[in-house]
Every structure is written in structure tokens, then in C-alpha cells.
Amino acid sequence: MAGYQTLLAAYGEQHWWPADTAFEMMIGAILTQNTSWRQVETAIAQLKAADCLTPQAILACQPERLQALIRPSGFFRQKSERLVTISAFYLQHGGVDGLRPRPLATLRKMLLDLHGIGAETADCMLLYVLDKPVFVIDTYTRRLTHRLGWLPESVDAYDAVQAFFQQHLEASVPLFQEFHALIVQHAKQHCLKKPRCTACPLAEHCLRSHHGT
């Protein structure tokens, strides 16, 4: 896929998901649901300062206190419940070492069965901590895909967009990790936040395919 090489050349290796531990990564995946990463950084910093970034600590934390700690990330009532859910799940299955040996399809179903864990959140966890080759589809990825004309805007369902990427790429964990990270990096610096862009590595594509013309 040509876009990958273009982005890699422009931004270099990302070695992504900003987190110190696997568990912190999973917490971040929940906190960033429909929320900018800046807000998540604040919430995680507060959790860390309160020594509340382990599954045991989260399960032991008073709900109101947990809500207060993550308030900056928005949707704090729902998300506090989701943090409890993933903490219990994590401990119940022996942490990353207990989960990683299981097959991709099994793990994905287990995660999707959790209330508050949808396709993107599950796939982030699968790709970035459980080393499973699933392509993560987020808002930026959809926008890029449509803007470059890789798929028509009518094709927007999560599974359909994911299938497109997985059919056109080898099933490689490092490749999927880097590609998704590069898309996000690109979005932060350039055009995916706006209707159009004029000065970015993919400018010609962006200009060509957005809403006709």
C-alpha cells in the first residue's frame, strides 16, 4: 500500500502507543474513546499521581474518587466503570501473560463481550499489547481512507474498512502498529482535521478525492 511508505518516509518509525506499561496502555485505550489524547494524558497523570494505575488499585478505589481522577478525559462516569471492568478482566485472566497465548479470535470476542469495549478499543489492545495482527480503524483512518479514494464514503462500517486494510497488507503486527501510528501522527500535524489540506505528504491525494471536484 503506497500510503504507508509515504507516511513512513515523512515521519519515520513511531514505536507507538504512549504508555509505560501494558496495563496503562489498556487504560489509555478506554480513556481516549471520543476524546483527544491531551485530555487522556492529564487523566493518566492524575491516576499515576494517586498511585491508581494498577488493576488492584482501581478495583480498590472508591467510584467517586476514580471518577474525579479521570474527569478531564470526559464521560467520566461511564469510563470509570469501564476501567473497573477491564481491571477485573485483566486480573481474572492472569494479565498480559495469561491473555497473550490465546488465539486472536477468542481474545477479540472476550474483549467485545465486555460492556464499554467496542471494536476499536478491543483492536487497540489486541494490536498494541497482545501482539495480534488486527488493523485499528479510528476516525482518522476512516477519513484518510475516504479522502484518498481507497473506499467510497458509503463504505464506512468498521469491519468493512478493517477488511480493506487487512486484505491489502501482510498480517504483520509491527506493520499494523506503525501504519496506524503514522496515520494518527499525520492527522495531528496536518489535514485530517480539516476538510482539505494543501501542505502535507499526501496533499495531492487529499485535494483530489475529497467530495468530488
Add this chain to the structure above:
DNA sequence: ACCCAGGGTCATA
């Protein structure tokens, strides 16, 4: 004042 952010769930047609 308005729009949006590295979504997900639920009710309704």
C-alpha cells in the same frame, strides 16, 4: 458560540 476529539451503547423505525 460552535465544533470536535485516537467511541460505545441503547432506543427506535
Add this chain to the structure above:
DNA sequence: TATGACCATGGG
């Protein structure tokens, strides 16, 4: 199957 409402904070 497919929209729409709702959740909530902070930045641009």
C-alpha cells in the same frame, strides 16, 4: 440494518 440521542470535558 441503520440512523439518532446520549454520555462530558477542554481546546481551537
